[in-house]
Amino acid sequence: MDGPVVRFTHPILASAVYSMASPKQRRAMHRQIASTQLDIEERARHLALAATSRDEETIRALDEAAENASTRGAAAAAADLLELALKLGAHDVSRMIRAAAHHYDAGDPMRARDLLEEAIDKLPPGELRAEALRLLARERIYDDSYQAAAPLLERALADAGTDLLRVQIEIDLSFVLFNLGRLEDALSSSERMVKDAERLADTALIAQALALAASIRFMAGMGLDEPTLKRALALESRVHSGPIALTPSLMASLIWMWSGRLDQADIGLEALHRECLEKGAENDLVFLGFQREALACWRGDLASATQVANDSYERALQLGTELPLAIALSAKAHAAAFRGDVAEARKEAEASFEILQRGTLATVALAPLGTLGFIELSVDDYQAAATRLAPMAAGAIAVGLREPSIVPFAPNAAEALIAVGKLDEATVLVDWLEDHGRRLDRAWALAAGGRCRSLLLAAAGELEASIRCCKLALAQHDRIEMPFERGRTMLVLGRLQRRRGTRREAKTSLEAALDAFTITGTRLWAEKAQRELARLGIRRGKGGELTPSEHRIAQLAANGQTNRQVAAAMLISPKTVEANLARVYQKLDIRSRAELGRRMAEKQLRIPTP
Template sequence: MVKGVIERPAEFRAVAELLSCAERCPCALVIEGQAGVGKTTLWLEGVEAARERGFRVLSARAAQAETALAYATVADLLGDVDHEVIDGLPEVQRIAVDRVLLRADDAGPGTDQGVVAAAFTTALQRLIEDAPLLLALDDVQWLDPSSQAVVAFAARRLTGRVGLLLTERSEHEGEGAAGWLQLSTTDAAGRVHVGPLSLGGLHALVSARLGRTFPRPTMVRIAEISGGNPFYALELARAIEAGGSQSVLPATLAELMRQRIGRLEPETQVLLLAAASSAAPTLDLLARVTRNTPERTVELLDEAKTKGIITFEGDDVAFTHPLLARSVYTDASRRERRAMHRALAEEVDSPESRARHMAMAASSADATTLEALDEAAATAWTRGAPAAAAELLELAIGLGGDTPVRRIYAADQYLHAGDLPRAEKLLEGLTDRVARGVHRAMALNLLGAMRIHNNSFTQAVEMLEDALKNDGGDREVRVRTLLLLSYAQLNEGEFGKALQNVERAAAYAEDVGHNDLTAQVLAVRATIACMCGRGIDWPSVQRALVLQDPHSQAPIAFRPRANHALLLAWAGRLDEASQQMTVVRDRCVERGAETDLIFVAVFTALIEVWRGRYDEARRVATETVERAQQLGGEHMRVIAKVILSAVASYAGDEAQTREMAQRAIDLAHACGSPRLADWAAVSLGFLEVSMGRHEQAVQTLQPLIERFPFIPGTEIITVGYVPDAVEAMIALGRADDALQMIEALETNGRMVDRAWMLAIGARGRSMWLAAHGDVPAAVDMAQQALGHHEWLPMPFERARTLLLLGQLQRRQRQKDVARVTLTEALEVFESLGTPLWAKRARAELARLSTVSGGSLGLTASEQRVAELAATGMTTKDVAAALFISPKTVETNLSRIYRKLGIKTRAELGRVFGDGS
């Protein structure tokens, strides 16, 4: 038996196992049970055991009165962190911590919940470097929303030797810790249930705590009434010890505590009510609120302290158990509670606490209270606590201050806090009653942004078009609406409308005079214009970079630096793009923007694939899958699986490519975003081409092929599937069907001077010429393609062109030249780790060694067909390799069989060898 723990060996064993695990890797344990059952006792023993084992312990005990105070628990935890650790944080994180601890002004970059979470995580991670860390939280059902979000973030991100020990009431409302607490590992948090004590356990507990024993019949009665609840049992024992009779013991714990507290002096009861109504009671605060001297306050509270109701620690006052505080508060009349909150509002320093007390004291709206709540909400927002800001505004709304502005502001705060359901409820209530006007437009903008976040672009477009009709001439609202609308239309495939609306946004933005908003519009306009085939407006991009607010909380897709990185990648400046995307990623990490990191990861992985850095792309993809699983949301999981599928296709992992792509497609359709499935189709199409399965490739890419004529530009981001579609169609004898794509790449490549378009267009033209029998012209065009590749750091695509050139050189019987070309292609494929393409290059090299058929009476064309067929290739494969139709292959084979006097391909293989 461990000191302080009565008959809890199994439960404490779970705590000990947590500490052992935390000495190696992240672990968590939630101790759950009913109020008063002994969770905190077990938790305290765990904290003490951790210290004895050399853990650094950060602990906090949440209180019910703190549930609405922003970062109350996080502030307690950070208050125990060394100043050197806090001072060593990045500036934006250090400022965030200072604001949480209420020791900073409004100067410096903006703070949001993500920055606070990142700062908290960074600080903890640095502590872990010196010793194992235990993060111990008691009564997490009362964590304020901001603290809960920060702790959840840290749990997902912390690595190394760290443990989380939490207690939680099993009967509380809302989501439990098991729902919001996830670790950086895949392991879920452990749970241990603390149940009632046995009769023997209660006897031992009462003996240890009260220093006396009771007769067995008395203990049986105590056990019956308390149901084995240790706290209830102790209160019953105290009642008997104070002179009560077991035959008249109260039947409920609430009644028992009411009797116990009711025996105190009335002045003492007023002080206890003040303590129960305050989030952080102190002797000084209680004295001021009750108009007592500090000495008189201590004197009045001494009896409550002696009876085990409260404790003092320095100036701080605390109830020995939360149930006692709850009993004091609920037993007071409504008039008494309001009067106490009114008195506290006059004495507390925090604007947030003062506003909340004023709200609790009010029965209806008054201008002073509403103004205080508005100011407190603004303060909470500055501190990076959007959930607290939203709740303060909802208090104002509930008191009768229900205005459109407050609803919109509150919904915006909930949106930033990640609570989309509550934001949507507020906004829908507004749009239902406001039929027209700028407030309707503002509400629809927020609703549209939420739809965009969930990839529901069609619904977003409908809402934003409605918003445009209701902006009332407000230029800023109009610009924001047009910006959102253009982005939604772009993702719907409405390129022309998207460009038109972002151009309108740019025209209005200059008049608004909001630099960061102008920067967003310029950046998005440059990106949309590029995707529409207009090239890249670099001057506008540079102006956007100058005007941007580096601490803007705008969506990542609207930020100039992120758009700059994308445009660099599409322009073929991949090394610069990678560097810029790293800067964007570092800022996201610094600010704790986890959702933004998904966006960054998608394009980072694409850039690394284009650069031929598949290991790095795979690392990013794996990290993205883990983050998507932690954050939840079907759309994020779709994106994560698409990235894995793309990387696997280049690595030649057929099973994983198909599995991840199919999961992405199924999820995309299930969550109502079928366009997300296009990305998976591109990976599957590439895999089929890599395996020489051209018919399957065309089937997979057919929806994209059909959409091609309606896409205004041919940037790599919009038509990255074209190289595979062109090769597959030509291989199937549909060379002329591929001509539109080839010509578009050639024309657009010259117009916007894009190396990727020129190289891929020239390669496609080379295939088309070869399919029409003009091999010399095809060779010349392939060599032109290689010239364009010199300006394009995409080694895989260059090797793919080398493979084509080697094939054409072999057809011209330039065996030595072809061998050099194909060897170079093979070396690149092998160095990149693309086995399917390395296999193709080796097969082409092998064909250079097949026997000559000239002496057998075969023509040059028959010779080539015979060599390939002898290797075991199918008719379609041979046709694809020689850029002729399958029917032509069959005709040649018939003549070859007749000339050689054979009837099967097996005999043909014996004549020419296996080509290996």
């Protein structure tokens, strides 16, 4: 006993006593507890558990408690409180719609759909039905199909009476039109959306409209509108509702990623990840995981990419809906393809596409197909890669996409086409990469386009020109930290130098390629570099002592520090860290930081004297 309070020595005892009580006794207990000093949400729960039917005091308390929970960002708690009201008979359609919105935000789209479909069936045309249709469209975006969402939004727009709701619907519709590949319609809709939003005093809505319009223009190749994006971020509300894909912070992070500001993008995505964890926004965490995995691969951090993909997959399984599962499978396949785990990558990419092809998410469905094409390129099946990737790249260009980085499979398609002798088709893609890369000053597009141009020149017999072109591509790689992509260009340069007969230069280039592939853990590409070195009659041996600096760098990396952190500690550049780690991996015959950590923990490596 603790004064008048009975405290049980174990929670199971409390549960047992509660279960043994009669329903009448339980209600009396909840009623008594509700009369004590409790916070608004706990009091409302006890009032609901004490009631057997609808009474206005209890329903009012539940509504107020749900609003309180929503304000503090607890969507699941808000949904539970409104469900208690519904169970007591308070089946007002407005309450059903609010409950659905909270279920959606909490990661339960199936319950949200059930409530919304029931509410829409009961409602006449008008503002409330327009809101229900908009929410149902959002649920379809995350679960089924953008094609299903579009007519729902068009119906909602016809029903909407207020300017505020019309703008909210226009934002969602612009987003859907773009993802259906209807770029011109999306551009037109986004212009109207911004004008309508500017007439309102809702700053959060204006921020969303501005950010989405900037994103659509960016993807259409109109460049990065810094002032608009900056204004959107300044106006953004930190309490997000609806799909995370429509939040200014995410749209800005993706634009930074696609424009080559990888560090800035990483900071933005990690901040959003923390916010979603705090809110318990499981749907959003899966979508974020898809973007974070891709960024980690671009930055050459396959360990992080694999972890993020696996975490997203576990969350998707718990959600139990198809689209999050397809997105998570796509991320897992992408990471596995980079690691060189061919069977796993193929299985998961095919499973992802099988789900996505049942819907109409044109942009998302390209990801697993792009991964399948990359696998074929990695195993030197150029015909299969060209068959898979060339139509995708041509289609992306045909719908009006003019931002190279959102068509990341275009260089892979060009390389495969060159390998199978389809030089005219490849030239179209290479011209597109280089033209828009120059116009928008995109380092990745200029580097990858330059590599492909080098391959085209070599195929035409212009060996010296191809080598010069490859070296120019490497200058573009210096502007962006994408070690795997740099390794690919070094591999091409080494092959060309071998053909020219400059073996010493070829050896240097191929060893640099091997270092890049080793440090990033891209096994199949490391094997390509090793085969090229073998053709020179040069084999890099394993083993050997670590130098003092290699040992220090290996120890810091094994302790979990990033390349940048190691570089700061050692007063060297991140590129020097990468090169040293590549040599460490080679000497220790390992492929990943996880293996490095185990090796450093298993035994104290002998530190040679300087």
